[in-house]
Amino acid sequence: MNDATDICDPIIKFDKVVKRFGDHVVLDELDFEVQRGEKVTIIGPSGSGKSTVLRILMTLEKINDGVVYVGGEPLWHQRKGESLEPAGEQHLRQMRSHLGMVFQQFNLFPHMTVLRNLTEAPVQVLGVSKAEARKRGMELLEMVGLTDQADKYPHQLSGGQQQR
Incomplete structure (x- = not known):
């Protein structure tokens, strides 16, 4: 991630993000920002896209359009000169190293210490x-x-x- 990210830049930014499952549009050009230090709660009815937003952020679900930025760096894309192209596995792995999720259910492996x-x-x-x-x-x-x-x-x- 970019260490030179301006302190005023959002830590997470969804820019016109689209996510479809077949013909069903779950996220329709979502614009969403979280500022550094900000605490955010995502609420809404079942099926409104809350889990999808988190799954996209954790790189568990690919987007169909738009760009997601984490720490000023594109998550699902990588920079190639002045343009963006779909990210390769190495870029995704590097970005994942800066992300984490705490699950509501513990989901610990019972057979592991x-x-x-x-x-x-x-x-x-x-x-x-x-x-x-x-x-x-x-x-x-x-x-x-x-x-x-x-x-x-x-x-x-x-x-x-x-x-x-």
Whole structure:
């Protein structure tokens, strides 16, 4: 992401984003911005596109038209001179390294320890070494006061511990 991004620039920007599922248009030229430090809630009736917006932002759902920017960089596109072209997997992987999502349901892998639940995605998706992922995982557990739970399984944790 662009470290020189102006502090006034939005951290997330949907610019005329269109998302269709077949003939059904879910997002019709959506313009949406989130400023740095701003807290946003997306509300609406079932089927209004709330989850689709999040799935697009997490690169789980491709857009049909428009541009999504994260930190001033196009998410689903990459710059080629003065124009934008569809992003390759390397660009998407690099952008994903700056994104994260906290799920409403914990969805922890029950057969993996707490630490392995934290390290599996960085190793498998981002190609981080197991040693580096373990180091970062322990740092994250320390931040939330759970280093003593690293080798436990999800069923051995309270609901609050699982959420952290």
